[in-house]
Amino acid sequence: MKLIIITFSFVFLLSATISARTFSDYINPNFTATYVQFIDSFGTFLLSYNKTFKAAIFNPGGQQTSFYLCVIHAASNSIIWSGNRDAPISDSGKMFLTLEGITIIDEGGKTKWSTPSLKSQVDRLVLTEMGNLVLLDKSNGSLWESFQNPTDTIVVGQRLPVGASLSSAGSDSDLSTGNYTLTITSSDAILQWYGQTYWKMSMDTKVYKNSDGVVEFMAINSTGFYLFGDGKSVYQLGLPLASFRIAKLDTSGHFTINSFSGTNLKQEFVGPGDECQTPLACGRAGLCTENTVSSTPVCSCPPDFHLGSGNSSGCVPNNRSYSLPVACKYSSVVSFFNIGYVEYFSTFYSDPVMYSGNLAACQNICSSNCSCLGIFFVNTSGSCYIVENVLGSIQSSNGGGRDMLGFIKAIVVASTTSNDNDSDENQRSQKGGFPVAVAVLLPILGFTILMAIVFLVWRKLTLSRMKEVKLGKNSPSSGDLDAFYIPGLPARFDYEELEEATDNFKTLIGSGGFGAVYKGVLPDKSFVAVKKIVNIGMQGKKDFCTEIAVIGNIHHVNLVKLKGFCAQGRHRLLVYEYMNRGSLDRNLFGGGPVLEWQERFDVALGTARGLAYLHSGCEQKVIHCDIKPENILLQDQFHAKISDFGLSKLLSPEQSGLFTTMRGTRGYLAPEWLTNSAITEKTDVYSFGMVLLELVSGRKNCYFRSRSHSIDDSNSGGRNSSASSTPGLVYFPLFALEMHEQGSYLELADPRLEARVTCEDVEKLVRIALCCVHEEPALRPNMVTVVGMLEGSTPLPHPRIESLNFLRFYGRRFTEASTVADENEFGSVMHQQSHSSASMPSDSLTGRFSYISSQNISGPR
Template sequence: MGSAAAVAARSTSLFFFFCFFLFPFSAVAGPIYKSLTPPFTASYQRYIDNSGAGAFLSSPNNTFQARIANSDHGSSSYYFVVVHVYSDEIVWSANRNRPVSQSSPLRFTGNGLTLYDDSDHPIWSAPGNSSSSSSSSLLLLLESGNLILLDSDNNTLWESFDSPTDVLLEGQKLPVGRNLVSSISDRNPSEGDYRFVLTENDAMLQWNGVDYWQLSMTSTAFREKNIPVEYLVMNFSGVYLIGGNADQVVIKAVFRDSVDVSGNSSIFQMAKLESNGLFTITRAGRSENQIFAGPDDNCRLPESCGRLGLCTSRGSCSCVPAFHSDLKGECVPADGSFALPESCNPSSSPADGAGADGIKYVNLRNDLDYFSTAFSDPIAHNVNVSSCQNLCSKNCSCRGFYHSHSSGFCYLIWNSIGSFTIKTTQSDLVGYVKTVAVKTSDDADKKSDFPVLPVVLLPTSGVIAIVLVATLFWFRRRRKTKKQKSSKSGIGKYLSSAEEEIDIISIPGLPIRFTYQELVAATGDFGTQIGSGGFGTVYKGSLADGTEVAVKKITCLGSRGRREFLTEIAVIGKIHHVNLVRLRGFCAHAGQRYLVYEYMNRGSLDRALFHGDPVMEWRERYEIALGTARGLAYLHSSCENTIIHCDVKPENILLHDKSPVKISDFGLSKLLSTEESGLFTTMRGTRGYLAPEWLTSSAISDKTDVYSYGMVLLEIIRGKKNSSPQTHSNSSASDNNNRGRANGHATSSASSRESGTRLIYFPLFALEMHEEGRYSEVVDPRLAGRVPSDEVKKLLRVALCCVHEEPNLRPSMSNVVGMLEGGVPVGEPRIRSLNFLRFYGRRFTEASVLAENGNEPGESMAMYQQHGASGNTSSSYDSLSYISSQQVSGPR
């Protein structure tokens, strides 16, 4: 027995001996703690387990772990990280730029956390240089993923949420001044070239310091307040920029598929700045789902196809013209005698010592776009191509430039040059890439072979001949340059003699300037009219590249100054939103102004809604209501200056088969001169949609558009004009007559007597049905049985809230969007502020009765415009400006 025991003991000892030397890591793996107190030491070698994870601390539910780990299996570089266990995603790293070895220790003492290298030199510590005199006593990893250090009084000394890397977790705040920095790659967590930067105005994406995207560009983003941003936070409904002492939303970007995660701890959401510069938000539960990405077009990423690569809409990559791919797969000049300039010191000589004569600029195609021009300010205004080229040649950090012939804007490309893409809108910006001559070993010999002596010994007559030839060449070149300027570029290309009233003025952001001849050719000499109104007439056209456009000839600008006109055109031209019609360019000719817009092939909402066949379905109506609200919210909240449309109506809401609903004419109110302010009522609105404040000398604000939107929303629900006469069947004529007398409006007794019907003013009828809870009766009868009752109730209540008589009771358009999307509770209409509709309903009925008795609508209108509404508090209003279908500014 003793020998057997001895053999067994020796066998056990040998087993553990071999396990220790052959599998040392798994043999000595330490436990995973829920909390740590000093002193404590961890290393990858000490805490590695069978899965290869050096985890030593976990959150209460093991959702997150603190580990010493490598980002790539087999790598000898190790990092102190926090990992989301389910997805194995690193959400925070302490030493991303300074990796350590597997034996490097992390020590937790009363002074905090310190990570050392193999030489026992500290490379990272927390709380770092904190002025706190308290000692660290507890290290915790919260269920939110936040790693925190506490003192003995449970005061937080340090937290990982205050030092973000490339990831932002749900509930984590990103203050102004702190940024997310991308990793070099998925396998290398060192800092890359991309930044997610939070400023006081917006959240931006940058590549090497150059902006290429901002959060407010997102179609679901809305600016609520024009106040400085303080921090960014994300939850399961969207991304929010907060200001106003941390209690007001400045900008919000709402997720289209927001979910209720209450009680569901398995769902994890994070925002990450990817190594390629894409800002993504991913939600992981049972499956992983990317719910947000910016930019939404990968071709807008600075390095989507590498340096000088061309990204197409199909996602394919090639080199830009005049460049080809070398053996390394990089784009290089096709002309082998030139190369791309190397990095340089900005204080060194031009072109890396090549001299101005050694520089060659490669002209790119006119249809190529560069990601930064939409976000950069031009370095020079009103200059020609040569001047722009000289600015680039004088600085060795310049890699190329873009130049606009129409405005003379010059944009330089600094330090690094990225990818290009195809232009989505017409622009006369043309790109040029700098290349430098390749030096050869024969260059020095060629310099010494130059015949200096013969030149010195040339006779005087020879020198005179050379001077004469040079002078003649200079005059011919100057004459040719003038001719080119007058016929092909600059003023000559965009201005005829009749257009010199508007010369080239340096206005940042000015869109494309078309010649009158270009518009004549595009519109077939203005042969196809598609709309007209108070602002002018609209014609259909097709540009030389086949793009269909709508050309508006403006006829009511009065004595608008040329600089003011161009400045405001530049403002309108810079407004880009998926629910706003894009301004493509403009033209000035013989005292006339023309605006060129993108073409919407289905025309305006009034045609499709009131006269369309087949009937417009409810789902499309709801999407139109939501898209219109988003466009107005952008104008009110997300532009540099609030823009009030002043003429929201179905005629200015346009439809297209392949794009969302878009609002037109949103900037034309800015183009009216101050002399026309007295024409506000007749020039800046349409009867039937005018808010009460237009006619009472009250202040005009964005809430004026909200009222008009509410009236449009009622028409979307009904499928007819609010002011178009309509009969409504009554179960009891006497009951309705009693209601009419109680509400202060009259019914047609003859009509009621003969047919049991009454003429109605739809906004009043909608109010009555809301009061009685009979929402199904307000829907377009052509949609019977195909409309969700809860959505009808929602839209009707939103519409009534929008048409409150007092502007301050109306919701903002951003709140309207929130109500329609479901993120904001639907408001309750205030009956007191809607009683004015009863007065308009009575006037509408009386005007209709007069028309039935032989009076023309114009006579009825004149009668009530002259006499008003005596004995009613609303008598100061021109009631028929609410109930007439005659339009002042007309369709556009």
């Protein structure tokens, strides 16, 4: 008897051991898995061929109540898919693989989740090396795949087609469907919270637009994050090379992309990048302020609100007689709390419900809509935005010029009882009641105040019209602008406001083909740069404002922000953010501290990113047409921003043919400008290449060199180059080409940097610059590729010498011109300019020679 018991126990243990074995690559039907059965391997019952991924009955967070069928990246323990996310099982629940598919049953035999009906019987369940859990039939045909049923994550090799979406999890330990979604449309990837959009891939400053195609699917791969359509990328986020990547919509609503290296996941991208742009950054009705010290925002409550107690996550009214409503579940008695000038995340991505109106009309729209919980009203345009169904966090205004007033709807608390009313009546009785005299006088006083307000408004309008006449303007104040509305128009200023802000245009800080720039201070103490526009066509105000609306809606960290404008009478002014370090030419060519190499590289990268956004990231492609150091402005830490973008659109058709000053500057003009060839974004690439060479050398590309300050001949090893050995006018791009051919890159570096730059650093920028200035536009890289080269994610190309030979012709022409000119004349000009030769504007040196003819500028062909 004892022998029988021992034998039976052995057989039982052997069968249990076999059934608990973790299988590799695939399993066949009539298979059962439980967490308890596979507990020694953390619930894992199936591994991919190389053990990159595992399928398991898993309890995230270590809790012991909710278990899920999961696919997990083994090295990082990241869950990339879960089957029964909304129907977890206990530790004794089971997964069955049958001929009909996968079924998950909890204790008591209740089915919690299963695969849909299949077209044929299952032969095996496979876990691929990409992390795809696949049901196959006997012919190896796919019956069902986890990749086609995504949860909150996609990985390399997986596609998210148009119409599909990712949904966040409830928490790290609760995989149930959360409130955030990432949806793919035919034109974009969109993050939403209860239907309110708070991020779009197309509007992210790090994302570039490559084509106007229709989006078909989203994917990540070893080089980046893409929206693909018609066999090519429509939108692209370039990332460093990585063999494994995870893109996930996390529990807080962030869309993150992480790469895996070694034993850790490294975050490469997060959208939205601004923490305050996430819906619940500071809870319901919380006020979110950007933290300049860290990425964690500063949370507070709006005026007349305080932090709620208990389980309340957010802010509630100070007056306990009011509470925040639930959509369509409140009484008809409503009020609005004015929370001041703020922003709300969804208004950046939605259209107003009213384009031109007053505040009262905006409030009436919300009052009559039970799902409306708040309004945001733009003073300058009369636009009205409403928030429906749920209210998220509010953003502190960044002074961007929208002048958006926020109002939160509140309701009278129903629990206010008649006893409270009786108490109030008793208190009023004890104080002697409400005087009859006051009741009689109040209507008279109100009427008097109303008439006074009407008179003051009439008087202000009359004085405004008189000022218009005095200034010789052809239209009343701004009435002609009020007669129409253009969505997205920046803040509008009166001419008198800007006169006062600039102290009657006292401090000149710059000038160019479009006009002079003056420093100003607005009433809120913020500094601005005010540009007086000249040399534009006789456009109507509406045409002018339409173009300004386009420019004002272009936002990127490397583009100078347009804060407002003035179109009053004949005056046209633009109000920009103030860049406290001035223009690149003053910092690079002036007599101040030498720009270090890293600072120069940061300027180059920032400028490249800004141009890439203008060319590929905007809804309407913008060609700058005048990239030069004067139009690259710097802030603290030498953060570079491009100015004057889009202004070429303000030129009249008659002026569009001009290439000097307004439409490009000599020394930065691509050859196609003077050969009547098509002007494309590649003309900006050429100009950028010329700026890049100036960043390398610290000099203007065309400068006069006398014997006393010539390039050290010892550095050139005694070589006799046409660009370097002869005193006179030096054409640096030719010198750069010659040194590139000889591999002598350090001779091109600014001598003021001494030994603080390496040959490899200089070679990188010179090779990129030479590729940018290829004579044929088609051979020049686009700016997205240039950014990749600078960042290191795209290999450095080799310049095509045959497309750079025109530089030799340029160099000979400049050399001949300098020998004809009297050297003393150049010295006189230089003395008058009070600058060193390194800081001389190229136009001053070459003005004597006008410009090379259109027949010669492109060189011999």
